[in-house]
Amino acid sequence: xxxxxxxxxxxxxxxxxxxxxxxKDLPEDLNDLSRVLVSMVGSGHPMNIDGIGGGTAVTTKVAxxxxxxxxxxxxxxxxxxxxxxxxxxxxxxxxxxILVGVGPAALEMGLVEPTGDVTEVRIRxxxxxxxxxxxxxTPGGSVQYDGDAAIDGVPGTAAPIQLQFMKVEGSLxxxxxxxxxxxxxxxxxxxTCMDVAMPMVIGRAADFGVSGYETAAELDANNxxxxxxxxxxxxxxxxxxxGDVRKSVTPKFGLLAPAQxxxxxxxxxxxxxxxxxTLAVTGSQCLASCLLAPGTIGEGLLSGPSASPATIQLExxxxxxxxxxxxxxxxGKFSVRSAGLLRTARKLATGEVFVPxxxxxxx
Numbered sequence: 080x081x082x083x084x085x086x087x088x089x090x091x092x093x094x095x096x097x098x099x100x101x102x103k104d105l106p107e108d109l110n111d112l113s114r115v116l117v118s119m120v121g122s123g124h125p126m127n128i129d130g131i132g133g134g135t136a137v138t139t140k141v142a143x144x145x146x147x148x149x150x151x152x153x154x155x156x157x158x159x160x161x162x163x164x165x166x167x168x169x170x171x172x173x174x175x176x177i178l179v180g181v182g183p184a185a186l187e188m189g190l191v192e193p194t195g196d197v198t199e200v201r202i203r204x205x206x207x208x209x210x211x212x213x214x215x216x217t218p219g220g221s222v223q224y225d226g227d228a229a230i231d232g233v234p235g236t237a238a239p240i241q242l243q244f245m246k247v248e249g250s251l252x253x254x255x256x257x258x259x260x261x262x263x264x265x266x267x268x269x270x271t272c273m274d275v276a277m278p279m280v281i282g283r284a285a286d287f288g289v290s291g292y293e294t295a296a297e298l299d300a301n302n303x304x305x306x307x308x309x310x311x312x313x314x315x316x317x318x319x320x321x322g323d324v325r326k327s328v329t330p331k332f333g334l335l336a337p338a339q340x341x342x343x344x345x346x347x348x349x350x351x352x353x354x355x356x357t358l359a360v361t362g363s364q365c366l367a368s369c370l371l372a373p374g375t376i377g378e379g380l381l382s383g384p385s386a387s388p389a390t391i392q393l394e395x396x397x398x399x400x401x402x403x404x405x406x407x408x409x410x411g412k413f414s415v416r417s418a419g420l421l422r423t424a425r426k427l428a429t430g431e432v433f434v435p436x437x438x439x440x441x442x
Contacts, residue, residue, distance in 0.1 A: 081436040085119075088184050089131070089428040093176030094232040094357045097140040098131060098432060099184040102157055105143060106439060112159075113168040116141055118434040120161040127163065131432060136328075136350045139163050140177045146190055151210060152203035154185045160328050171251065171321075172277060172329045173204040175360020179240055180424040182213035183222045187426065193217040207250040209276060214241040224425045231398020232357030237423035244418045247276040247364055251329065255414065257319035261374040265311045265318075271376040272315050275368040275415050277361035278330040280308075280315040281376055284347065291336025291345050295354035295396045298347060305352065308332050312351055331359070333366050338382040342392035342399050344370050358395040363402045364418040367391040371406060372413040388419075 085105065087098040098119065106112045117123070120139045121130020132139040143157040156178060160169040182200035185191045191200050198217040203210055216223040216238040226238030248255050252274045262271050270282045284291030287304055298304065312332055316324030324330065332349040339345050348355040348362045355362070369377040371385055381391075388405040403419040 081440070082433040083436055083439050083441055084431040084433050087430065087432045088187055088426060090180040090184055090424055090426050091233070092142075092178065092180030092424045093230065093360055093422045095137040095140050095174065095176035096133070096427065097138065097142065097177060099142045099144060099180060101188060102143040102145040102155070109170060111439065115434055115439045116159050116161050116168050117166045118438045119432055122162045122166045123164065125164055132161065132163065134163060135356075136160070136163060136353060137176070137356065140174055142177050142181060142184065144181060144185055144188065144190060147203050149203045151201060153191050153201045154181060154203070155205050156181045156202050157205050167326055169326075169328045170206060171327055173206045173209060173250070173361060175242075175244075175276065175363075175420075176422070178202065178204065178211060178360065179213070179242065179422040182215040182240060183224070183424050183426065186215060186217065186222050193220045207276075209247055209250055210245040212243040212245070216240075222426070226423070228421065228423050230421075230423055231395070231400065233423065237425055240422050240424055242360075242420050242422060244276060244364060244420075247418055248415045249274050250276050250361075251278050252319050252321065258315075261372070262376055263318075265314050266307070268307075268311065269376055270311060270315065271369055272319050272330070273365055273369050273372075273375070274319070276364040276418065277359065278319055278321065279333050279362065279365045279369075280312050280330050281333045281335060281366065281369050282311075283376055283380075284334040284336040287334060289334070291334050291347055292339055293347070295347075295356050298354040308349065309352070331362055333362060333369075335366070335370070335377050335380055337380055338394060340394050340399070342394040343367075343382050344377070344380050344391075345394040348395070354396070357397045358393060358400045360420060360422065363393055363400050363420070364404070364415075366393060367402045367404050367418070368406070368415050371404060373408065373411075
């Protein structure tokens with residue numbers, strides 16, 4: 080059987096990993112592209128045994144890069160969330176952790192030229208329209224991966240990558256509060272439906288019968304909780320203008336609880352059918368904004384000062400993530416100007432990835 084090969088860089092971005100490819104090397108048609116990515120990742124098997132996926136939602140992600148025609152951006156970042164056991168691909172969301180690797184990958188691919196010891200890579204996340212400035216260490220004109228920056232959920236240290244997210248409000252739905260309500264009741268439980276970098280349904284852990292301090296594995300084993308959240312998520316998806324979201328990973332789900340370990344608050348983020356082992360970069364911005372916005376389900380939970388720009392430390396199952404939210408409240412209306420984070424990435428491998436020729440043959 081003749082196989083079709085495509086060059087790729089395999090990278091860890093934040094606390095996720097996956098292949099980074101040139102968009103021009105892949106099928107233009109999204110249905111054809113979906114079949115290629117499903118094969119590439121090995122979807123349909125819990126271990127992704129016939130592909131390069133890692134058997135979890137944070138290791139079945141794909142980044143596709145191209146030079147941008149946007150007046151501000153250098154690079155377009157097209158993201159795909161590929162299913163683990165279901166042979167599905169969702170092109171609706173973006174992923175902030177995988178985005179961390181976009182700057183280094185774009186430099187490695189020659190899509191952006193280094194400008195000195197540090198290089199700013201300006202990125203347009205085409206799935207959502209979010210604009211991101213990413214500062215990468217490039218001493219001597221080469222991407223530096225080793226350094227002293229540490230992020231919880233990833234072993235060791237690496238070179239710091241500073242990210243600044245712009246245009247995060249209403250990323251997919253076009254509105255900060257897509258349902259028109261700051262807080263509402265669904266199936267007898269109060270939630271906030273909010274869209275900052277990622278559309279989310281957010282509730283208080285206690286209202287769902289859990290503490291919010293459970294491990295990811297404990298929450299994944301709580302079928303009653305997962306069924307309750309999914310029923311609410313489906314209704315919320317309709318109210319948020321996202322339609323039938325049964326086979327979509329958006330909106331995501333988040334639970335809030337008071338801080339337990341010196342942070343600003345404790346959070347659990349669902350992807351949406353399993354708890355994230357740490358926390359998504361996009362989700363962190365939405366959860367932090369929910370804690371800051373008056374009248375939401377998060378009001379009253381925040382520990383510490385909240386003057387803008389507010390530094391919010393979110394406790395997650397494997398530590399903390401810090402996000403800086405630049406916001407304003409004018410005439411009672413809350414709005415988010417930008418969000419900043421520090422993350423790391425590392426190049427793991429380069430080469431060619433193969434898919435069977437009966438799935439795709441390049442013309």
